[in-house]
Amino acid sequence: xxxxxxxxxxxxxxxxxxxxxxxxxxxxxxxxxxxxxxxxxxxxxxxxxxxxxxxxxxxxxxxxxxxxxxxxxxxxxxxxxxxxxxxxxxxxxxxxxxxxxxxxxxxxxxxxxxxxxxxxxxxxxxxxxxxxxxxxxxxxxxxxxxxxxxxxxxxxxxxxxxxxxxxxxxxxxxxxxxxxxxxxxxxxxxxxxxxxxxxxxxxxxxxxxxxxxxxxxxxxxxxxxxxxxxxxxxxxxxxxxxxxxxxxxxxxxxxxxxxxxxxxxxxxxxxxxxxxxxxxxxxxxxxxxxxxxxxxxxxxxxxxxxxxxxxxxxxxxxxxxxxxxxxxxxxxxxxxxxxxxxxxxxxxxx
Ligand SMILES: *Cc1c(COP(=O)(O)O)cnc(C)c1O
Numbered sequence: 001x002x003x004x005x006x007x008x009x010x011x012x013x014x015x016x017x018x019x020x021x022x023x024x025x026x027x028x029x030x031x032x033x034x035x036x037x038x039x040x041x042x043x044x045x046x047x048x049x050x051x052x053x054x055x056x057x058x059x060x061x062x063x064x065x066x067x068x069x070x071x072x073x074x075x076x077x078x079x080x081x082x083x084x085x086x087x088x089x090x091x092x093x094x095x096x097x098x099x100x101x102x103x104x105x106x107x108x109x110x111x112x113x114x115x116x117x118x119x120x121x122x123x124x125x126x127x128x129x130x131x132x133x134x135x136x137x138x139x140x141x142x143x144x145x146x147x148x149x150x151x152x153x154x155x156x157x158x159x160x161x162x163x164x165x166x167x168x169x170x171x172x173x174x175x176x177x178x179x180x181x182x183x184x185x186x187x188x189x190x191x192x193x194x195x196x197x198x199x200x201x202x203x204x205x206x207x208x209x210x211x212x213x214x215x216x217x218x219x220x221x222x223x224x225x226x227x228x229x230x231x232x233x234x235x236x237x238x239x240x241x242x243x244x245x246x247x248x249x250x251x252x253x254x255x256x257x258x259x260x261x262x263x264x265x266x267x268x269x270x271x272x273x274x275x276x277x278x279x280x281x282x283x284x285x286x287x288x289x290x291x292x293x294x295x296x297x298x299x300x301x302x303x304x305x306x307x308x309x310x311x312x313x314x315x316x317x318x319x320x321x322x323x324x325x326x327x328x329x330x331x332x333x334x335x336x337x338x339x340x341x342x343x344x345x346x347x348x349x350x
Pocket of ligand 1: 029081082083108148152178180204217
């Protein structure tokens with residue numbers, strides 16, 4: 001029976017990418033703005049002739065540009081096909097102990113999928129009632145720690161000092177900090193790479209850089225950790241990054257002004273949306289991301305609200321876990337989109 005030997009997994013379920021036009025798509029935390037004009041320009045000038053050759057396996061142009069943008073050395077920088085690729089490689093490389101890795105019970109739902117896939121023992125640590133992390137819960141023996149900070153889908157940020165304490169108290173295991181949303185007003189722990197040798201920071205182009213379709217993710221750590229990560233990556237597939245992504249990804253990260261502009265716009269729209277949602281009797285932990293994870297305190301059921309929004313061509317995300325079954329995750333769109341959403345909610349909830 002060959003089926004007895006199949007590696008069976010329950011896959012991660014990504015947010016829906018519908019083919020319908022004119023939807024207000026607020027279900028996967030994409031940026032509502034287009035990529036940098038520099039990306040359009042690089043694409044226009046792209047010479048398809050180079051595609052006959054394999055890409056640079058070291059991705060040095062892109063890794064160099066990312067390193068430069070954050071004042072790190074290229075030897076401290078790793079690049080992958082979206083941060084999902086980077087995270088998967090990091091799990092495979094650094095989580096190789098018999099002790100369980102630790103992550104919150106409510107967090108990015110890919111973590112337990114990779115743990116299952118790679119047969120890594122793991123333990124979910126319950127968040128507090130208000131979705132904050134109790135740092136002491138991570139001061140126990142473990143085979144590694146992964147924290148999304150700010151966390152998804154809650155939006156809650158663990159303060160810098162507490163992230164540092166978790167890193168400091170766990171010098172015998174690798175602590176991965178997934179900073180997918182850090183650009184929307186959070187404080188990065190990137191400088192702690194110079195202070196602790198067990199920290200890996202993972203980032204993505206998919207949210208703040210408005211380039212989810214490019215599939216670029218990256219990581220920063222010390223030279224030694226990055227070289228272990230490279231060894232595993234080259235043992236899996238040497239040419240993961242395609243040439244267009246290398247070229248366009250470089251153009252994107254070099255346009256700092258545009259990046260600042262769109263992230264500030266998203267933050268401003270988020271703050272406006274928070275005030276409007278409060279007026280409509282939603283409650284939520286304060287979000288430092290490009291989404292709000294909100295619960296309606298009135299009588300209408302969560303799923304009925306989600307459906308009513310969908311009937312108005314507005315797509316949001318909801319999850320089924322016991323602790324999150326009343327919550328709606330609303331990505332932050334443009335001002336115009338969020339105005340439509342708030343008007344729709346006013347109508348639905350009246
Ligand atoms: C979106 C997201 C990712 C994945 O991003 P990609 O770079 O598109 O693969 C990783 N971690 C968290 C917490 C995310 O929300």
